Amino acid sequence: MVNKLIKEDIKMFLTGNEVLAYAANSAEAEFMYGYPITPQNEIMHTWCKLLPKTEAGFLQTEDEISAGFSTIGGILAGKRAFTATAGPGNVIMQDAQSMAEMMRIPFVCAVMQRGGPSTATVIYAQQETRLTCYGGNGEGFRIVYSTAGHQDLYDYMIKAFNTAWKYKFPTYVLADGYQGKMREPVMLYDPASRGITMVPTEKALLADGEIGVDRKSIHMRNTYNMEEELMEVLDSYQVDYDKMAEEVAEWEEYKADDAEILVIAHGIVARSARTAIDELREKGIKAGLYRPITIRPLAVKPLREAVSRAKHILFTESANGQLAQMVLEKIYGLTTPYSTLFKMGVGVTGDDIVQKVENIVKEGV
Amino acid sequence: MAELLNLPPNLPKSQNAEVGASKFCPGCGHGITLKSLGNAIDELGIKQKTVFGCDIGCSLLSWNYMDLDTVQTHHGRTTPVIYGVTRANPEAIGIAYMGDGGGLAIGAQHLVNASIRGERMLIIVVNNTNYGMTGGQMSPTTMPGQKTETTPYGRDCSVTGEPAKGAEMVAAIVNKSKSFVARSTVSNPMKLKQTFVKALKNVENGGFSFVEVLSICPLNWRTNNVDTFARLQQMEEYFEVKEFLTPESV
Numbered sequence: 001m002v003n004k005l006i007k008e009d010i011k012m013f014l015t016g017n018e019v020l021a022y023a024a025n026s027a028e029a030e031f032m033y034g035y036p037i038t039p040q041n042e043i044m045h046t047w048c049k050l051l052p053k054t055e056a057g058f059l060q061t062e063d064e065i066s067a068g069f070s071t072i073g074g075i076l077a078g079k080r081a082f083t084a085t086a087g088p089g090n091v092i093m094q095d096a097q098s099m100a101e102m103m104r105i106p107f108v109c110a111v112m113q114r115g116g117p118s119t120a121t122v123i124y125a126q127q128e129t130r131l132t133c134y135g136g137n138g139e140g141f142r143i144v145y146s147t148a149g150h151q152d153l154y155d156y157m158i159k160a161f162n163t164a165w166k167y168k169f170p171t172y173v174l175a176d177g178y179q180g181k182m183r184e185p186v187m188l189y190d191p192a193s194r195g196i197t198m199v200p201t202e203k204a205l206l207a208d209g210e211i212g213v214d215r216k217s218i219h220m221r222n223t224y225n226m227e228e229e230l231m232e233v234l235d236s237y238q239v240d241y242d243k244m245a246e247e248v249a250e251w252e253e254y255k256a257d258d259a260e261i262l263v264i265a266h267g268i269v270a271r272s273a274r275t276a277i278d279e280l281r282e283k284g285i286k287a288g289l290y291r292p293i294t295i296r297p298l299a300v301k302p303l304r305e306a307v308s309r310a311k312h313i314l315f316t317e318s319a320n321g322q323l324a325q326m327v328l329e330k331i332y333g334l335t336t337p338y339s340t341l342f343k344m345g346v347g348v349t350g351d352d353i354v355q356k357v358e359n360i361v362k363e364g365v
Numbered sequence: 366m367a368e369l370l371n372l373p374p375n376l377p378k379s380q381n382a383e384v385g386a387s388k389f390c391p392g393c394g395h396g397i398t399l400k401s402l403g404n405a406i407d408e409l410g411i412k413q414k415t416v417f418g419c420d421i422g423c424s425l426l427s428w429n430y431m432d433l434d435t436v437q438t439h440h441g442r443t444t445p446v447i448y449g450v451t452r453a454n455p456e457a458i459g460i461a462y463m464g465d466g467g468g469l470a471i472g473a474q475h476l477v478n479a480s481i482r483g484e485r486m487l488i489i490v491v492n493n494t495n496y497g498m499t500g501g502q503m504s505p506t507t508m509p510g511q512k513t514e515t516t517p518y519g520r521d522c523s524v525t526g527e528p529a530k531g532a533e534m535v536a537a538i539v540n541k542s543k544s545f546v547a548r549s550t551v552s553n554p555m556k557l558k559q560t561f562v563k564a565l566k567n568v569e570n571g572g573f574s575f576v577e578v579l580s581i582c583p584l585n586w587r588t589n590n591v592d593t594f595a596r597l598q599q600m601e602e603y604f605e606v607k608e609f610l611t612p613e614s615v
Contacts, residue, residue: 031453059452062478066445069438073449076436077416081453099439205416205434205450206457212432217381219429221437223421 002030002056006188016153016179017042019186020110023157024082025050026191028198031057031081033070037089038122039177040112064089068096072105078203080161084110088119090128094135097170101140102222106164110157113176115345124177125345126267129322132174133296139234141241143171143248144296146266150186153179158191165199167244178268178347249299252291253306255281259288261357262310266292266323269316269348276353287357295323300330307331312360313338316353320344377403379412381432388426392593394551394580395423398491399430401554405561411458418447420463423497427462441472448484458568459486466496469505469529480535480573483543487564487574490531493582494600501585505529508603535575536609543572546609550579552597566615579604
């Protein structure tokens with residue numbers, strides 16, 4: 001057990017990376033394995049600074065490959081372990097993440113997106129959305145929460161541990177360099193004070209009891225002999241995932257009920273959209289926001305309902321339509337026209353969205 | 366004669382009796398290696414706290430071979446999974462089991478860094494001088510002139526470099542007083558077992574251990590019994606069989 005530092009509500013002025021470290025501690029995380037890459041470094045800096053007080057564990061590994069795989073080792077040993085990464089680190093960590101998918105390991109990872117492809121920028125993007133949702137070989141199952149600010153970072157990092165351990169699917173907090181480096185007020189709390197109980201961890205390896213006396217030895221594998229044998233396993237995962245999706249999928253609507261122009265955005269861009277929507281409403285334009293919080297799985301029913309109600313859709317992202325591609329598949333058959341405001345690896349401001357929506361209106365919705 | 370055939374196999378207690386016939390190719394060195402490892406674990410009485418990790422490649426077939434808590438990993442990634450376990454559970458004795466490709470090529474960065482950090486674990490690299498599972502390609506330890514699928518005219522060291530000497534490399538970079546580093550061979554299973562005993566004792570004492578096992582691959586080598594062991598003998602001349610580092614405590 002670790003020592004939890006947040007015992008009562010306290011409002012602090014922190015960077016998002018610091019918030020994630022505090023959230024992991026509040027979630028009773030016991031071990032972090034990590035490798036330096038900007039813009040997520042301060043998660044482990046903060047985690048390490050707090051170690052004398054938390055008595056948790058930390059290992060700086062030789063790369064993100066080993067950070068991912070050693071996180072898996074820690075989890076198999078029964079610890080609430082996690083890691084964090086970004087950009088090219090996220091690419092090479094997919095190796096471990098696909099093992100977590102295949103073996104249903106409650107892997108928790110914070111992804112602080114930076115520009116890509118390649119080394120690109122260390123600052124900000126939403127270009128790891130597809131990778132974080134669908135990276136890895138084969139059709140693995142994952143849960144991805146996309147946060148839109150520091151309170152989200154705290155709330156969803158705690159939630160990510162419980163989702164992962166409850167459903168045994170790898171779970172991600174997907175944020176970005178802006179959220180990681182920006183400082184804003186955030187309410188830290190003990191999850192118990194909000195009625196949140198942490199799902200107990202289990203030891204997959206060296207569980208209680210004696211081999212040959214109380215239990216058999218455990219043999220965990222990720223290699224299958226026959227095609228059908230694999231499909232049977234994956235089909236059973238699909239059933240579990242679909243059942244879980246109904247319980248886990250989250251979304252947020254802002255002034256979407258009567259919106260004629262519906263902005264669909266996730267993460268920090270959704271926050272720009274909110275300011276834009278207020279401004280547009282003042283100008284008499286009925287704009288609203290649909291923000292998927294779980295971008296995998298997407299909450300399909302409310303999404304289709306919101307899209308059906310609107311006269312026009314605007315997808316906006318700091319990427320070239322990675323979320324839009326996922327959403328369009330889910331709204332197949334609907335005829336609401338759409339426009340796009342995509343800025344690859346660049347922030348989308350409220351002004352950008354206001355201008356774009358005004359142009360759409362000028363052209364006649 | 367019938368009675369003789371009905372004798373139960375003389376398996377180590379740490380070996381999984383339920384696994385049935387070995388899935389390794391006839392004549393493979395993994396069986397000798399794993400049996401020697403099992404005997405060493407039995408001798409030390411550490412079965413209940415041992416975690417066995419197996420790599421991808423031929424070593425993946427050991428995923429249920431031992432009566433030990435076992436995790437199969439990805440190619441080259443057994444070392445980080447196992448030190449992930451032992452960092453989180455200080456009671457655990459971690460064993461990472463891999464071939465020469467997994468240890469010295471795709472997973473070399475993990476071997477180097479686990480050695481430097483002195484991770485509390487035993488890394489076993491079974492060196493049969495080729496990638497067996499994928500059909501016999503050149504590996505870092507392929508002998509000079511050896512024919513493999515990717516060196517069909519023999520390994521030309523002027524192009525590929527010299528064979529990697531894993532034990533020498535590890536011995537050069539570890540903390541000398543806390544590390545056990547040895548190269549052993551399947552031609553002497555008793556000695557191999559004793560080597561594993563020392564290696565595991567050192568891990569129990571909180572140290573890092575590395576054992577390279579010279580092994581055989583008759584299928585990909587395309588050798589009969591006589592030629593297989595003749596080649597193993599050549600390997601034993603090329604790759605020095607000895608304890609490179611032995612802490613006083615073992």
